[in-house]
Amino acid sequence: MAQARVESGAPRGNVFARLYTGTGAFDIVGRRKRWYQIFGMFLLICIASMVFKGFNLSIDFEGGSRIQFPAVGISADATNERIGEVVAQAVGREPASVQRVGTGAAEAVLVRTETLTAQQAVQVKQALFDAFQPRGQNGQPSISAISDDAVSSSWGGEITTQALIALAVFMVLVSVFLAFYFERDMAIAAVVALAHDLIVTAGVYSMVGFEVSPSTVIGLLTILGFSLYDTVVVFDKVKENGRGLLGLTRRTYGESANLALNQTLMRSINTSLIAVLPVLGLLVVGVGVLGVGTLADLALVQMVGILAGALSSIFLATPILVDLKMRDKRYRQQAAKVAQRRAKMAGGFDPDAEDVDLTDDDALSGELRRERALAAAAGIPHRAPVDRRPGRPGMGGRPTGKRRR
Amino acid sequence: MAQPAGTIRPWRYLAAFVGIVAVLYSLVFFTGDGSARPKLGIDLEGGTRVTLTARTDTGAPPTKEQLTLARTIIDQRVNGLGVSGAEVVQDGNNLTITVPGADGEKAKDLGQTAQLRFRTVLGAYDATPPPAPGAPAAGTAPGAPTSPRSTVPSAPGSVAPGAPTPPAAPGPGSSAPHSAAGPAAQPPPGPAPPAPAPPTAADPRLAKEIAQAKATRQSTNENVQETALQQLQCTATDVLRGYDDPTKPLVACSQDGATKYLLGPVFLEGTQIDAATSGRDPQGAGNVINVTFKPEGSRIWGEYTTANVGKQSAFVLDAQVVSAPTINEPILGGNTQISGQFSQADAKDLAGVLKYGSLPLSFATSDAQTVSATLGLASLQAGLIAGGLGLLLVFVYCLFYYRALGVLTILSLVLSGAVVYAMLILLGRAIGFTLDLAGVAGFIVAIGITADSFVIFFERLKDEVREGRSFRAAVPRGWIRARRTILSADAVSFLAAAVLYLLAVGQVKGFAFTLGMSTVLDLVVVFLVTHPLIALASKSKVLSSPTWSGLGSVSKIGAERRRAAVAAMKGA
Numbered sequence: 001m002a003q004a005r006v007e008s009g010a011p012r013g014n015v016f017a018r019l020y021t022g023t024g025a026f027d028i029v030g031r032r033k034r035w036y037q038i039f040g041m042f043l044l045i046c047i048a049s050m051v052f053k054g055f056n057l058s059i060d061f062e063g064g065s066r067i068q069f070p071a072v073g074i075s076a077d078a079t080n081e082r083i084g085e086v087v088a089q090a091v092g093r094e095p096a097s098v099q100r101v102g103t104g105a106a107e108a109v110l111v112r113t114e115t116l117t118a119q120q121a122v123q124v125k126q127a128l129f130d131a132f133q134p135r136g137q138n139g140q141p142s143i144s145a146i147s148d149d150a151v152s153s154s155w156g157g158e159i160t161t162q163a164l165i166a167l168a169v170f171m172v173l174v175s176v177f178l179a180f181y182f183e184r185d186m187a188i189a190a191v192v193a194l195a196h197d198l199i200v201t202a203g204v205y206s207m208v209g210f211e212v213s214p215s216t217v218i219g220l221l222t223i224l225g226f227s228l229y230d231t232v233v234v235f236d237k238v239k240e241n242g243r244g245l246l247g248l249t250r251r252t253y254g255e256s257a258n259l260a261l262n263q264t265l266m267r268s269i270n271t272s273l274i275a276v277l278p279v280l281g282l283l284v285v286g287v288g289v290l291g292v293g294t295l296a297d298l299a300l301v302q303m304v305g306i307l308a309g310a311l312s313s314i315f316l317a318t319p320i321l322v323d324l325k326m327r328d329k330r331y332r333q334q335a336a337k338v339a340q341r342r343a344k345m346a347g348g349f350d351p352d353a354e355d356v357d358l359t360d361d362d363a364l365s366g367e368l369r370r371e372r373a374l375a376a377a378a379g380i381p382h383r384a385p386v387d388r389r390p391g392r393p394g395m396g397g398r399p400t401g402k403r404r405r
Numbered sequence: 406m407a408q409p410a411g412t413i414r415p416w417r418y419l420a421a422f423v424g425i426v427a428v429l430y431s432l433v434f435f436t437g438d439g440s441a442r443p444k445l446g447i448d449l450e451g452g453t454r455v456t457l458t459a460r461t462d463t464g465a466p467p468t469k470e471q472l473t474l475a476r477t478i479i480d481q482r483v484n485g486l487g488v489s490g491a492e493v494v495q496d497g498n499n500l501t502i503t504v505p506g507a508d509g510e511k512a513k514d515l516g517q518t519a520q521l522r523f524r525t526v527l528g529a530y531d532a533t534p535p536p537a538p539g540a541p542a543a544g545t546a547p548g549a550p551t552s553p554r555s556t557v558p559s560a561p562g563s564v565a566p567g568a569p570t571p572p573a574a575p576g577p578g579s580s581a582p583h584s585a586a587g588p589a590a591q592p593p594p595g596p597a598p599p600a601p602a603p604p605t606a607a608d609p610r611l612a613k614e615i616a617q618a619k620a621t622r623q624s625t626n627e628n629v630q631e632t633a634l635q636q637l638q639c640t641a642t643d644v645l646r647g648y649d650d651p652t653k654p655l656v657a658c659s660q661d662g663a664t665k666y667l668l669g670p671v672f673l674e675g676t677q678i679d680a681a682t683s684g685r686d687p688q689g690a691g692n693v694i695n696v697t698f699k700p701e702g703s704r705i706w707g708e709y710t711t712a713n714v715g716k717q718s719a720f721v722l723d724a725q726v727v728s729a730p731t732i733n734e735p736i737l738g739g740n741t742q743i744s745g746q747f748s749q750a751d752a753k754d755l756a757g758v759l760k761y762g763s764l765p766l767s768f769a770t771s772d773a774q775t776v777s778a779t780l781g782l783a784s785l786q787a788g789l790i791a792g793g794l795g796l797l798l799v800f801v802y803c804l805f806y807y808r809a810l811g812v813l814t815i816l817s818l819v820l821s822g823a824v825v826y827a828m829l830i831l832l833g834r835a836i837g838f839t840l841d842l843a844g845v846a847g848f849i850v851a852i853g854i855t856a857d858s859f860v861i862f863f864e865r866l867k868d869e870v871r872e873g874r875s876f877r878a879a880v881p882r883g884w885i886r887a888r889r890t891i892l893s894a895d896a897v898s899f900l901a902a903a904v905l906y907l908l909a910v911g912q913v914k915g916f917a918f919t920l921g922m923s924t925v926l927d928l929v930v931v932f933l934v935t936h937p938l939i940a941l942a943s944k945s946k947v948l949s950s951p952t953w954s955g956l957g958s959v960s961k962i963g964a965e966r967r968r969a970a971v972a973a974m975k976g977a
Contacts (some may be wrong), residue, residue: 060772070779104781118513118773136779144451144507145776155771157456159911162497165907170901177900181893214937215843218913222850225901227853229894233861236890267864270806274860275853276796277802282849285791294448294912295787298846368884382971 026265027259030320039196039316046203054207057212061160063153064096065116067124069134069146071100071107076134078098078109087111090127091120101291108291121148159214163221167198170224178228182235185324190231193309193317197227200308201301215297223305226275230268237264238318245334252335254322261318272310279303412782415937422820422933429827432885437834443826444833446841446915449785451778452505455513456911457768459498462589475768483552492837497910499771503839513773520609521675521759522651523706524668524730526717530634531664589712623653630656637665643948650726659726666726668719673711677702679739687745692752694743696759701737709737720759728755788845795849799856807863808935813938814859821855825923832922844915851923854898858931861894862887862939877943884936887945890932899924 027033058065067087071078080098087095096112116124128134129143136142171191178187201220205212237260245256279302286295325331433441459475461468467475472495479500480493491504513608594928621633639662649655651671658665679697686693698706709718719729730743747755776784795816803811825848832838865887869879902921906914 002790068780069777070783102783106787108780108783118770121513121773121775133938136777142507145777145779147775147780149772149774150770152458152769152771154458155456155911156768158499158771159913162910163906163913166904169908170904173900173904174897177896188846214911214913218843218909218911218916221905221909221913222901222916225854225898225920228901229857232894232897233890235891240886241499248954264864265867267861270864271857274799274856275850278800278849278852281794281796281798282791282846284788285794289787289790290783293784294842295784295846296918297789297844298850299633302850305563364885368881371881371885 012166019062027258028261028315029254029319029322032322035315035319037352039312043196043199043203046199046206049203049206053209055202055206055212056209058156059096059112060151060214061094061153061156063115063151063155065113065121065148065150067111067113067121067128067146067148068101068108069128069132071109072105073135073139074109074132076307080109083109083111083128083132086127087113087124090124091116102289103291105290106291110291115152116148116150118150118284118293119405123152124148133211143264156214160217163214163217167221167224171302174224174228178232182239182391185321186235186239188324189317189321190228190235193231193312194224194227196316197305197308198311201305204303204308208274210300213297213298215294216301217303219298220305223302225310226302226306227309227313230271230309231277231317232263233271234264234313234318235321237261238321246330249334249337249341252338253325254335255338257318257322259313265314268310268314272306276306278304279306415940418933418937425929425933426820426823426827429824429831433827433830441830442838443741443829444837444839445781445785446839446844447503447505447774448776448780448842449781449788449840449845450505451507451776451781452503453513453774453775454504455502455770455774456496456697457500457502457770457773459500459768472500473497484690494837496914507778514642515771518762521678521727522649522671522721523657523673523675523709524671524719524721525713526666526719527654528667529635529664529668529717529729538644576761599794615656619650619653622656623650625654630654634665634667639663655721655724656676657721657724659729662974666719666729668721668726671721672718673702673705675759677705678759681756683749683756685745691744692747692749693745694747694752694756696741696743696756698739698741700739706739706741707735707737708796711737761795783803784842785845788842788849792845792849795852799852803859804854809942810939811865813935813942814856816938817859817930817935818852819924821909821923824926824929828922828926838918839915840919841912841915843918847916847919848923851920851927854895854920854924855927855929858887858895858927858937862931862935863892865890866939878938880943891928895924895928 015046022392036208080100082096084095087098091113095116096114098109098111100107101110102108111128113124125143125146125148127145129141133141134145171194174194175187175191178190182190195356198220201223204210205216210216241256241260241263242253245251245253279299282295283303286293286297286299290296374389407913425569433439457479457689459472476495479502483491483493483502483504491502492508494501494503503674563574619895621629622631624633633656637656637658639658649657651674652796653670655668656665657668677699679699679702681694681696683692683694685691697703714732714734717729730745743755800811800815805811807814829838829840833840865883866876866879868886869883870876876880898919902924903915904920905917906921909917
């Protein structure tokens, strides 16, 4: 099938050109066993890492305080050790860490300690101010230039619990939505791909040892939308291509799905790429300028998630869908018929082979007619005479909405 | 040429969009304060945010009424701070207090609002290491001037009948502990290491700790009480906060951590307080707090004070002693005056604790955050730079990939941004929506979603052109197909955002809100701007030429296919 299409006169360019024009034949569904193996192995690695290595949890989960003040303009002897001593003197315990974050004007000193009470936080801030004179917005030393954040140990846990509840609810709702909007098999395949994205993202976090903060958990949840976005785009085309398929012997469900994949491949890559670009900006700024915090946490997890989502929507969701469909006897019988017909045609020219698009033309022209009727009812006059342009031969004779072979 | 089905009148849609924008911006400029600045969260503007998590006696989730009442009470206290722009928002079982500006530190104490109870003081001891072993604690603790750090003085004071009866001579009571201060009940030796074990998240463990604390600190056995007194760390977070058993004695710290008390069972609940006000002491220097009790409370208080003149009684808030005045004389009729060396602010605070102290719930501070204006500004700038960078990257990609269509993308994105901005300001006014850092991140991420719907449309156009249609004929057909995909994809995105907004707590709400709002506005822009613009472009000869539309190579395929089809027809 794929070969037939290349013969039909598409420009034989490099991979990019084939991608761009969407006629490139990448046999993705056919090699699904291989994808399953690759994804399965990676999933196992991820799960193993989560089980055995665990996560690098931020203070929000264990409780703790963060104190941050601008590093620009503070007294010269403010080494990290010195800062640590000042904090230790103020509250009688060593800070967990002292580090510099961010760059340029946004460079700051970040001190982490065990959870401080409101009174202790005030003491530490006063001590730090006395020792280092951090400057506020107007350039004058000011104690209000020091930020602090005290998190109880239960807070991160509560955020996570709520997030997991939200995750469960979302999974149920989206399954119902997809089952109604598409089909049951598609809903299952999409949710499996979604689960994959979540596990892989969590696994990557565990393996690389990125810090997990409540923002990360939140970011993980918003991947849900993205991951499904891609899958929905592909399945929309699969559904379109699959209409009336059973009545024909032109191609099997797998081939039809693979065709849809190829046709939407550039779309998937484009949507993922465009989704990643702003997140990339967020990551660069979040890490580069601020160093730590909500922006960086959100961006990083989304980045990983979107990439995982793009891969799974192409290499996992549709292959799973095909396998689910092929469990249906009707689709297997149809596949057998296709094979029979192919054998008969072997060597001969298959007139149907060049027809790339197996579209929902009937449905589409029905919808177009309805739109036109609506427009007419709304009193919009026909504009055809105005729009008609002379001197464009070859177009006018071809009615839209009908295919001619 | 047949009338192209699905043709729309692009100008009509564009006009509708312009109308919407005009309405939004006239609302922005001519209603409210007319300032075109969205309401910023404290992490962008600087300020203090305190998240309080409600806990009930039974451990069951608090009811809606309880939370609403608690919110009202805390709201009153926040207003009492006199900081403009401060507000309290209920978020699940949490109350979030936000105070903009630099004077929000006080807000961190507001969460101490909880059950106020009256207990007899059986003994009071200095919580700091004793100057000399064996010295009785008498005189050192309750009578000593207390640390000014605490917002509410924990110690000196005396109670006397209020206004109707002339008050007895005010002044610090001769507040020696009247009993049980045996030599064995000594303060603990040396400063013990600060208790590192934070309260647990998991309820079972917490319950166990509470049970343990109750077993020792609420024991009726004197020996156990002594041990508990010695072991009690006034610096650690108290697990008994709001969990103390009113029928049993209690070993507790004063609020400033300077004094430890051995207290008798609760004889009066704070809910019996009708009102509490602070004012200048009419009899002399300093300030007093006037308390009136409800009838039932008035009777109990009268009986108790009659029987216990000269003794100390403790006002215990959240298992911490707020104040332990000495009873100067029997107080009948319920009007009570607490006098002592109170500053005006201290008196006001104590009156507040007495009046509002009896919340139906207790609160634990989950997150107390102060963001300096400097850090807020840095975050805001970073957010804006990130957004700009993200937009730029998308612009460059669209121009490179879609050429003239890319320009339409950029235009649509910019217009979408304009609508989003207006909505931000209006929502800030209407429902108090504040834009925080997570919200900014939501918008940046939403750039991708918005641009994605353009991509879907354009790729559909390409499909049509590839099949041999002209750009112009492709637009209505491509639109109908793309529309379906865009709607379903956006529906999924919106669903995710809505579920997050409704169920999650904390900063995620801002993120989910902006993400969901952008998704909806994306639909508006795609329907009212992008599609009409494309339809217009498809009628322009220049814009629809293959070079400009970036559709050159696919239209070549389309042309070839058309030729092949014609050839096949002829051959047939």
